[in-house]
Amino acid sequence: ATTAGSSPALAILQQYGIAVSEAARAVLADPVLAAPRPDDPRLARNATVVIATAQAALDAAAEAARAAGFTPLILSNSIEGEAREVAIVHAAIARQVIEHGQPLQRPCVILSGGETSVTVRGKGRGGRNAEFLLALAIALRGLEVVHAIACDTDGIDGTEDNAGALLGPDTLARAAAGGLDAAAMLRDNDGYSLFAALGDLVVTGPTRTNVNDFRAIVIA
Template sequence: MFLCQDHWIHSKESRLSAFDPRQFLTHLFHSALAAVDPGKLIAQHLPPPPRGRTVVIGAGKAAARMAEAVEQHWQGELSGLVVTRYAHGAPTSRIEVVEAGHPVPDEAGVRAATRMLELVQGLTEDDLVLCLMSGGGSALLSLPAPGITAEEKRDINRQLLRSGAPIGEMNCVRRHLSAVKGGRLALACYPARVLTLVVSDVPGDDPAVVASGPTVPDGSSGADALAILQQYGIAVSEAARAVLANPALTAPRPDDPRLARNETVVIATAQAALDAAADAARAAGFTPLVLSNSIEGEAREVAIVHAAIARQVIEHGQPLPAPCVILSGGETSVTVRGQGRGGRNAEFLLALAIALRGLEHVHAIACDTDGIDGTEDNAGALLGPDSLARAAAGGLDAAAMLRDNDGYSLFAALDDLVVTGPTRTNVNDFRAIVITAS
């Protein structure tokens, strides 16, 4: 479902009289995706070829799309390996694309990380390592630190995913249980220069957090990781505790002289996606309000705040009058207590529906920009004023389904899922609430 820009060129009055909120919301989402397509952004950030070799490495849901773009625009010799999620590949000829497990790491990811370390051995000062990083790389580029097994690391990762911990804290733990993250992969490339291009999926766009920063040290410690595990009550083996307490296994510091020639550039962000959606909203005669590009917290709690803002617009014309579009990004979390099929965007929308209680003139979309909401087959879903009533007419108890973390099932029953397939980009959540009248 997508509308071309020409659809919105008529007068504001005629646009609103013929307005289809579902098509418009989908149009906003596609406008956001187009702005963060790494295939369109890579070329302007590529350096001149070096005197020596160019080796491409990378990981994440956007890694294959990034590698494809590098091949299209690179002048000179090129080889390498990137790892992406299953079904997120892209056609390449010089850079090998490997697919692996996400969000739970598998042996394919372990093998890819091992091969990547081998690829960067023996490089010289004349060589360039072009590193392509995006969200999802933490799970996809998985090689446990010496002393722990891959299964131990996977078990900790599973517990983190169910804990409700924000992505920054999860990635801190992953960095310090890894043989490649937290700048360790950059050390393996030394003395070659490393240029890292990043598609950011984290609030604040800190490249050290994206994919747990394999080429970007952050300065945190094993003690920090252990404190996070204790905070969320996550059980860890004595071997893992020993790794986190061993100073010999500490990641490199940001001021390590071996990393002095390296550079990191963030090429796509949630803010860019929101700005594009805001432009599309203005072109359609709606006033946009971007709340934030970095909202975190429990999806259902974030939904309650968004519902309150929408109600304030309807009842008081504040913080802006209708017709308007409320936009936000970031990464919410879900503390899983039920047995349903979820995804944080489906959870957000189900909680939003309950909080709005069928409020007229309010429609919404919430999607993950990578095209996969959690582990499901949808990007997200659409919500309208009639969603709760339609669910009840179909015998669905929305409140009970929220308690069971079963937002996917409700929106699937309503035929309101947004299914894009893998987008091969990833700047995390995209939310838009359209308010047509007050």
């Protein structure tokens, strides 16, 4: 009989008291069929490469920004926290750029990644990127020359059918003209509905990859 010590599979069978035939035990214990160890010489030329990361996405966006004549600033590829609070910080940075030319001069693009969260208190249709943008619009208060996009790179913002949305200097004014109360909709976690009413949702469908959220604030 073979021993459990010679095979992880046999050790699991022994741990859970699962009986198998001696023939099966012999196959599981055969060292020829064992999974190779990391130092196995057969793996000497093996390499594992991650082809899509949050940083790679931000780097690509930064390169595209430079090509278009905008100076990029990557804040971080791993920002977390409440979407509306993260939005307030981004708005403050945008305002600092416009009013004081810090930490960079216009025209520029502020980029960030990571994954925010939303503490749901309302009954609206949300998504963390829609919530971020709605809070950003309120914090910017119609500040000119600022446009923004926030999307989930997998194409699905939370549980909705959009990847995210777009924001412009006129977002709040257009919402008000349509009878929408932006502050009330933020309280109700209803960012999706506001941007849907404005025709500013970004709908890509599932992208079949996910490197968390992508945010870009363009300051012309």
